[in-house]
Amino acid sequence: MEKITVSIGKSSYPITIASGLLTNLITFLPLEQKSTVMIVTNQTLAPIFLKEITQHLNKQGIKVNNVILPDGEKYKTWESINYIFNELLNNLHGRDTILIALGGGVIGDLTGFAAAIYQRGIKYIQIPTTFLAQVDAAIGGKTGVNHELGKNMIGAFHQPIAVIIDTDFLLSLSSRQFASGIAEVIKYAVIFDEQFFYWLEQNIDALISLNPQALEYCIRRCCELKANVISSDEKEIRGIRVLLNFGHTFGHAIEAYMGYGNWLHGEAIAVGMIMAARTAEHLKIFQSQHTNRIIALLQRAKLPVNGPIEMKATDYLPYMQRDKKVFSKKMHLVLPTKIGSAILHKSVSDKILVAAINECRIFTELKNNIQI
Amino acid sequence: MEKITVSIGKSSYPITIASGLLTNLITFLPLEQKSTVMIVTNQTLAPIFLKEITQHLNKQGIKVNNVILPDGEKYKTWESINYIFNELLNNLHGRDTILIALGGGVIGDLTGFAAAIYQRGIKYIQIPTTFLAQVDAAIGGKTGVNHELGKNMIGAFHQPIAVIIDTDFLLSLSSRQFASGIAEVIKYAVIFDEQFFYWLEQNIDALISLNPQALEYCIRRCCELKANVISSDEKEIRGIRVLLNFGHTFGHAIEAYMGYGNWLHGEAIAVGMIMAARTAEHLKIFQSQHTNRIIALLQRAKLPVNGPIEMKATDYLPYMQRDKKVFSKKMHLVLPTKIGSAILHKSVSDKILVAAINECRIFTELKNNIQI
Numbered sequence: 001m002e003k004i005t006v007s008i009g010k011s012s013y014p015i016t017i018a019s020g021l022l023t024n025l026i027t028f029l030p031l032e033q034k035s036t037v038m039i040v041t042n043q044t045l046a047p048i049f050l051k052e053i054t055q056h057l058n059k060q061g062i063k064v065n066n067v068i069l070p071d072g073e074k075y076k077t078w079e080s081i082n083y084i085f086n087e088l089l090n091n092l093h094g095r096d097t098i099l100i101a102l103g104g105g106v107i108g109d110l111t112g113f114a115a116a117i118y119q120r121g122i123k124y125i126q127i128p129t130t131f132l133a134q135v136d137a138a139i140g141g142k143t144g145v146n147h148e149l150g151k152n153m154i155g156a157f158h159q160p161i162a163v164i165i166d167t168d169f170l171l172s173l174s175s176r177q178f179a180s181g182i183a184e185v186i187k188y189a190v191i192f193d194e195q196f197f198y199w200l201e202q203n204i205d206a207l208i209s210l211n212p213q214a215l216e217y218c219i220r221r222c223c224e225l226k227a228n229v230i231s232s233d234e235k236e237i238r239g240i241r242v243l244l245n246f247g248h249t250f251g252h253a254i255e256a257y258m259g260y261g262n263w264l265h266g267e268a269i270a271v272g273m274i275m276a277a278r279t280a281e282h283l284k285i286f287q288s289q290h291t292n293r294i295i296a297l298l299q300r301a302k303l304p305v306n307g308p309i310e311m312k313a314t315d316y317l318p319y320m321q322r323d324k325k326v327f328s329k330k331m332h333l334v335l336p337t338k339i340g341s342a343i344l345h346k347s348v349s350d351k352i353l354v355a356a357i358n359e360c361r362i363f364t365e366l367k368n369n370i371q372i
Numbered sequence: 373m374e375k376i377t378v379s380i381g382k383s384s385y386p387i388t389i390a391s392g393l394l395t396n397l398i399t400f401l402p403l404e405q406k407s408t409v410m411i412v413t414n415q416t417l418a419p420i421f422l423k424e425i426t427q428h429l430n431k432q433g434i435k436v437n438n439v440i441l442p443d444g445e446k447y448k449t450w451e452s453i454n455y456i457f458n459e460l461l462n463n464l465h466g467r468d469t470i471l472i473a474l475g476g477g478v479i480g481d482l483t484g485f486a487a488a489i490y491q492r493g494i495k496y497i498q499i500p501t502t503f504l505a506q507v508d509a510a511i512g513g514k515t516g517v518n519h520e521l522g523k524n525m526i527g528a529f530h531q532p533i534a535v536i537i538d539t540d541f542l543l544s545l546s547s548r549q550f551a552s553g554i555a556e557v558i559k560y561a562v563i564f565d566e567q568f569f570y571w572l573e574q575n576i577d578a579l580i581s582l583n584p585q586a587l588e589y590c591i592r593r594c595c596e597l598k599a600n601v602i603s604s605d606e607k608e609i610r611g612i613r614v615l616l617n618f619g620h621t622f623g624h625a626i627e628a629y630m631g632y633g634n635w636l637h638g639e640a641i642a643v644g645m646i647m648a649a650r651t652a653e654h655l656k657i658f659q660s661q662h663t664n665r666i667i668a669l670l671q672r673a674k675l676p677v678n679g680p681i682e683m684k685a686t687d688y689l690p691y692m693q694r695d696k697k698v699f700s701k702k703m704h705l706v707l708p709t710k711i712g713s714a715i716l717h718k719s720v721s722d723k724i725l726v727a728a729i730n731e732c733r734i735f736t737e738l739k740n741n742i743q744i
Contacts, residue, residue, distance in 0.1 A: 078450065089521040092693060117489065120516065120527045121607070144492065149461040155492045156528065235493070322461060 002220045006139065006227045008234050011159040015139060015223050017216060021166040022127075025053060026060050028164050029125060031098065033061040038093060040084060040111040041102040042071040045129060048172075049102065065091050069107070073261035076106045076146050078154070084114040098123045098161070104130035104177075105137035105265065109155070112143030116158035126160045129169040131181025132266050135188075135222035138163050140230045140241075146260055150322045151252045157235050165223075167215050175208075175302065180266025182207065182301040183247075185218060187273060188225045190294060191246045194340030196221055201293075204300050243342050246334040247272035250307075250357070253319035257311055270303035271360060278356035279348060280335040290339050306360045313357040317350060374592045378511065378599045380606050383531040387511060387595050389588060393538040394499075397425060398432050400536050401497060403470065405433040410465060412456060412483040413474040414443040417501060420544075421474065437463050441479070445633035448478045448518050450526070456486040470495045470533070476502035476549075477509035477637065481527070484515030488530035498532045501541040503553025504638055507560075507594035510535050512602045512613075518632055522694045523624045529607050537595075539587050547580075547674065552638025554579065554673040555619075557590060559645060560597045562666060563618045566712030568593055573665075576672045615714050618706040619644035622679075622729070625691035629683055642675035643732060650728035651720060652707040662711050678732045685729040689722060 001018035016028050031037065037057065041050060046068045054064045067087045069080050088097065101111030101124060108126050115124035128138035144155015170178065182204075189197035199221075200207075206214040226244070233241040251272030254263055277294060280286030295305050307316075320331065331353070335345045373390035388400050403409065409429065413422060418440045426436045439459045441452050460469065473483030473496060480498055487496035500510035516527015542550065554576075561569035571593075572579075578586040598616070605613040623644030626635055649666060652658030667677050679688075692703065703725070708714045 078454070082450070085519060085526060086521070089519065089525060089694060113489075117485075117516075117526050117528050119525060120514065120529055142492065144489075147457060147461065149458070153461060153491060154457060154489050156489050157492055321464060 002216060002223075004220065004223050004227050006159070007231045008159060011141075011234075013159060013161050013163065015163040015165065015227070017134075017165040017167070017219050017223065019167045019212065019216075021164055022049070022053070022168065025056055025164070028162070029100075030162050031057075031060075031062055034063075036063045036093065036097045037065075037100050038084075038088060038091075038097055039064060039066040039100045039102055040069065040107060040114070041066065042069050042107055044071045045103055053102070065093070069110070071106075073106055073146075073255070073265070074259070076110060076260065078145055080110050081114050081117075081145060084110070085118060088114075088118055093118075095119045095122055098125060100125045100127060101138075101160075102127045102129065104128065104133045108133055108138050109143050109152075110145065112141065112158050112160065113145060113155055116143055116156035121158065123161045124158075126163040128163070128165060130173060131170055131178050132184055133181075134165045134167075134170075134219055135181055136184040136226065138165070139223055139226045141234070150319070151256055151260070153322075159234075165219060167212065167219065170210060170215065176264065178208070178210075179302045180264040183266030183270040183273070183298070183303055185222055186294065186297055186301070187244070187246050187269065188222050190273065190336055190339060191243050191334070191342040192225050192229075192340060193221070194338070196225075197293075197297075197339050201297060204297060208301065239344055242332075242344055243334050246336070246342055247276055249320050249331075249333055250275040250316065253316040254307060254311065256319045257315055258308055263308065267304050270298045270301075271305060271307050274298070274305050275307070275356050275360050276333060276335055278359045279333065279352055280337070280345075282352045282356055283335065283345065283348070285343075285345075286336050286338070290336070293339065307357065309361075311361075313354040313361065316357055317353065320353070374588060374595075376592065376595050376599055378531070378535075379603045380531060383513075383606075385531060385533050385535065387535040387537065387599070389506075389537040389539070389591050389595065391539045391584065391588075393536055394421070394425070394540065397428055397536070400534070401472075402534050403429075403432075403434055406435075408435045408465065408469045409437075409472050410456075410460060410463075410469055411436060411438040411472045411474055412441065412479060412486070413438065414441050414479055416443045417475055425474070437465070441482070443478075445478055445518075445627070445637070446631070448481060448632065450517055452482050453486050453489075453517060456482070457490060460486075460490060465490075467491045467494055470497060472497045472499060473510075473532075474499045474501065476500065476505045480505050480510050481515050481524075482517065484513065484530050484532065485517060485527055488515055488528035493530065495533045496530075498535040500535070500537060502545060503542055503550050504556055505553075506537045506539075506542075506591055507553055508556040508598065510537070511595055511598045513606070522691070523628055523632070525694075531606075537591060539584065539591065542582060542587065548636065548639075550580070550582075551674045552636040555638030555642040555645070555670070555675055557594055558666065558669055558673070559616075559618050559641065560594050562645065562708055562711060563615050563706070563714040564597050564601075564712060565593070566710070568597075569665075569669075569711050573669060576669060580673065611716055614704075614716055615706050618708070618714055619648055621692050621703075621705055622647040622688060625688040626679060626683065628691045629687055630680055635680065639676050642670045642673075643677060643679050646670070646677050647679070647728050647732050648705060648707055650731045651705065651724055652709070652717075654724045654728055655707065655717065655720070657715075657717075658708050658710070662708065665711065679729065681733075683733075685726040685733065688729055689725065692725070 126138035141159035147153040251268035254268040277291040376387040498510040513531035519525040623640035626640040649663040
């Protein structure tokens, strides 16, 4: 079992990583007897896990209600938040209720945001069930919903009081969902940790085959890297946390244009990282041999490295301009400088963007045969 | 001119109180050249003030957009928040945009909440235009919207970066709106400051006739009292800030039952304070002679002291149980112990509540001839 602490003054909290945590959940949840909880989950997970968890908590004298949302990124909306509020209010949940997010990134973001603004803020716990949520989304307190004019435009920073990562959840994921998580893992390595990138090159096959040691090490390393970032820059003010958006400005454009959920988040981010790498090549701050290493690793992880055929380069720009990385109407982009290091570049021209995007399109039309 | 600082660590901010501030606004706004602002106001205020303020700011090189919402408590909804987001996103406002709330409590709460959750939090400035907002709502960072199942159920703590109080706004208020503000002033006196209560008994007529010295002193004293509370208990955790809810649990029931906006907030709170005082009498912690002083002062301020005839005592209870002061399903109520002092009482029985509410109903049917 691995334990990591995210240190942010009063909001510090533990991350626990192991297999089999769910069977003895009460040991790891910071709940007291007579606590009241509301589990937020989705229609896919509820039939498998909800009854067992509810009975386990009830035995400890904890009152449990639940909200079951439809599964998918397209439900990361204000309507889902309001549905959670209806359930909380109709069941007279007060400020001392603790929400539990049981699900992937969508459930985590929705539950965290509902907790951030229900009665001006209540506590919540993350139990991430996808690889992507375990290595990234469940840690760091970024919560929110999508707006029809942009992804994650509405939200809050609201830290959970605990994150419980049970690697057993990964056994039931589709290989496509699992690969989506690997995209974020590769992101950490590219921007922060060359050694970890090398480890991934050596161990990507073990990871994909869900080797327990490889999984636990990989999750721990990602959580450590993210915990360090969050501890020094919780609210993305100091310019460190913003590096975690590597690949996301392009990726968000893909997700928004294609309709949220049609491309998985990690798939869009995989392509976004290559587009960012190509942009950095044009600016002569990154070498194409490094881009090739990233492409090779993404391909071994069964991730796309080219944009959707439907999207022209100019289709990306309006979405990218609406992205949160646009400060004062100038395009800010996270770009790699070498494997293990990245910067925030503060004025990339549209011309270079279009060229970089096109380099990930021509290739697509020739070679991309990944089924999306 | 009066200056008060609300001290909350990094979120400290100045409150400036004077007449004529609007004519030289730029001196008091913490804006830089090339700042981008979005003014949020309502249809009543926009024709009077918006053009002048916009021109004034434009002259200083500040880019200004605006959102004009319909006027009234019934528009304190998620729909209004989303309308603000549409305007922000369509005009490509980034994280460095500063929102300016130009209006009463509704505009302030909406603008503050929009600022709290737009791109996970941006800055905002309060320019309160009603007496109620100047003495209470604009200070302290409580922001939010109403939910159909309860008032202020959805929101966030998000402090403004400055509060600009121009007493000239009060000249154009209706006497009913002005009286609504006096209810909150009397609330501060009852729970915190016997001397101030005495001052109000001496000066209520000067206040109502908008005597400038009386107004400025009264606003300053309220801002001081509230700033002290906020500084020591920003998020209503330590049990001091919660005292500001005196009268509000009953009052919120009236507002919700009667339909938001049909009773003004201060009118509902005036009645709520008497109901709380009667409850305290039943619990033998407050003497009826003090209740009579409060009633006399409220009546001189032209405020109602009895509940709406349409509401039976039992009509209050479901709304009160949904109020945020219900922790773990037990009714918590702020009750006065003498003029200048109040406590949070943690278990008031329904029987006592019904009796106390009824005492403010029989009286109503006999004597209440205030036109609502």
